[in-house]
Amino acid sequence: MIDTKHTILYDSEKCIGCKLCYKACFVDVIRWDETKKQPVFRYVEDCEHCFSCQAVCPKDCITVIPDYSSERLHQTFDCYR
């Protein structure tokens, strides 16, 4: 999927800087801020709503809210585009 409009909520207060979310993202949406020791959600438009970052976070800092309608299937029939 490209150009998706999924939302990622992140609570920096609870974050312990374990870096797991950064490692878990398989499409490089999440970068790591070495100074703040926190994740940066830099390329959210590439997010594929896999939920890995949310699932691995030990402090429940991350919530992924998919916008399924932003995912294009490339089918001929208009209703399934």
Place this chain on the structure above:
Amino acid sequence: MKYEIKELQTDVLVVGGGVGGLTAAISVKECDPDLSVTIIEKQTTGYAGKANKGGGVLQYFDLSRMTPEEFAEYHVHAIGCFLGDQDLMIKYVSMNNHMFDKMVEWGGKLPKNEDGSYRVMPTGPMTAMITVDLDVTLQFRRTAEKLGVKIFDKVTMSDLLTDKGAVSGATAYSILDGTFYVISAKTVILATGSQNYRIGSMWGSGRGDGIAAAYRSGAQMRNAEFGNFAQLVKIRSHNEVVFGENFMHNRLNENVTQNFRKEREPDISSTAIREWYVQMCEGNGPIHLDYGSQAWGGGERGGHGGGNAKPSYGEKFRMLNMKAAMNIDTDLEVCPLFLGEQSPVKVGHDMQTSISGLFAIGDASYCGSTAPGAVPAPPGRNRGSGILNAVFSGIMCAEGAAKNAKTAAPRVDKSQVEVSLQRTYAPLERKDGCTAKDVIRIIQSAVGPMEQSVYMRADRIAKALDLVLQAKELAKTMKAVDFHDLLACHEAEAMVLSAEMQFRAAEMRKESRGWFLREDYPEMDNDNWLKWIIVKNENGQMTFSTEDVPYEKWAVKPQGK
């Protein structure tokens, strides 16, 4: 250009840190602990590959109930349709229990019964399944590191280097800071996954850039036309419905599964996709699933490893996905979603490609190995074969890979490195141009529609190819704004290449066989098409030839042959 250049040396370079790459790295170390083994992974080893996000299903063969030869015979008729290498299939089945033992040894969590035997769930007369927790790749990573395997994450391979027809290493770059790596290696193992074209939300990491690098360096491709896997998904969440093809109903509530399926089949078939398309064209859509009194047949994602009360690694991840989808999936209307899964790097039984010292395993070479026959890469009508094939081919390549790494040090050709450096950073150096996504969008519009890529016909293939050629021209003008974007540009180039091979080979194969379905050539043609299509880069030209399937040497032969 102002990019930092680092030189690395290793005996064995593994490209891709998914389940296949990790298996190969561990297996080479087990073969010869003195060899230096390095993994480069464009994202993070252990997390990035598909096994970390899939169903965790492993195909189990009860070898006390049937022989590998019996399974191979069943497979030839039901799945591979005479295009599969029966010897390789027999080896794969024979190694089933050994693979599970190895996976457990390396940290994989496979549920066991009290008596120590694996907990097996039968799925049919010939097959059964067991599950593995999705942290399997993280466990394998730990094992690899303990054995001394060096891992470079966020480093993506750009080109393969060769010396007198043999592999001599690879170039790569960091997607974080753009550092360029020149890696000299005696053996290179490509474990870069398949080509998914980035349409399906099924979290496949395969963008075909490993396939493209192999092609550019002259490695042959085989069965590229079988890169057209599709799955039925719910129309809102796009979540796949495994086995949903058995319960398809149209707007008039007629059971349309019976139009293409007379008895239970192992998995989704392209005939189910054709039926959806035909029903839609006739105005009988939409298609929904009606399970009636039948038990729900899904559950690829149902299993979890561990076998204890603690929720498994995979459980949390699956629950989040299911919960989010539940809010939006108000009914069971379905449509097909293109996933691709092209896996065409041609390899022999030792997983060596046509370039000496270059091996390709897992989803990079599934169809190229011809093991599965006339179907796309996993799951390609053979659930649980994806992870296991990656493990199988990772183990199979190790001996040859290790032996090859004992040879004299390769010579890295400076002029090849210079060409690769220029090619790699060209999109960043351009002043302006189109984006990677402009190119990807066109490719997706070529491969995405079912009537272009799955239920094919000459005019529709031509239309798709036309789009691919437009994308090919546009790709020459791509402009990258940073290193993340640079990777997207290279992935877009790889998609153009994969799609071109796919449609040109599909145009050539004038028959229908297994998953491969043409409206204009609906019959299987054993007189003319017991052949594999070979694709090769000859001085920049994409060339096509055929190779006869050596069915004479295998036990199961086509009728009349």
